[in-house]
Amino acid sequence: MPIFKKHLFVCTFGQSCKETQAGFVFEELKRRIYEKCDKNDIRVNRAGCLGQCGLGPVIAIYPENTWYKGVQISDCAEITQSIVDDTVVIRLEHNKV
Numbered sequence: 132m133p134i135f136k137k138h139l140f141v142c143t144f145g146q147s148c149k150e151t152q153a154g155f156v157f158e159e160l161k162r163r164i165y166e167k168c169d170k171n172d173i174r175v176n177r178a179g180c181l182g183q184c185g186l187g188p189v190i191a192i193y194p195e196n197t198w199y200k201g202v203q204i205s206d207c208a209e210i211t212q213s214i215v216d217d218t219v220v221i222r223l224e225h226n227k228v
């Protein structure tokens with residue numbers, strides 16, 4: 132089993148994010164990332180509550196410890212490119228608590 136270089140967690144099971152487009156964001160992000168990246172390197176997973184309720188959809192990316200809030204389906208292309216380029220989408224970044 133490979134150890135992933137990056138791991139994205141999209142809160143889709145938490146009640147607050149569930150009420151947003153989080154499930155659709157997860158599907159779109161996964162589709163785009165797996166189109167451009169090696170599945171052995173990058174993993175996209177659904178997650179339960181990430182403790183940032185009310186800011187969803189929320190995404191956490193490791194090992195960078197980058198957090199995004201209020202992610203929309205229309206943001207997925209930009210996030211995907213940032214994964215490829217190893218950069219951060221500043222406008223979506225959520226300061227860690």
Ligand code: FES
Pocket residue numbers: 142143144145146147148149179180181182183184185187189
């Ligand atoms: S419900 Fe998504 S962060 Fe809590």
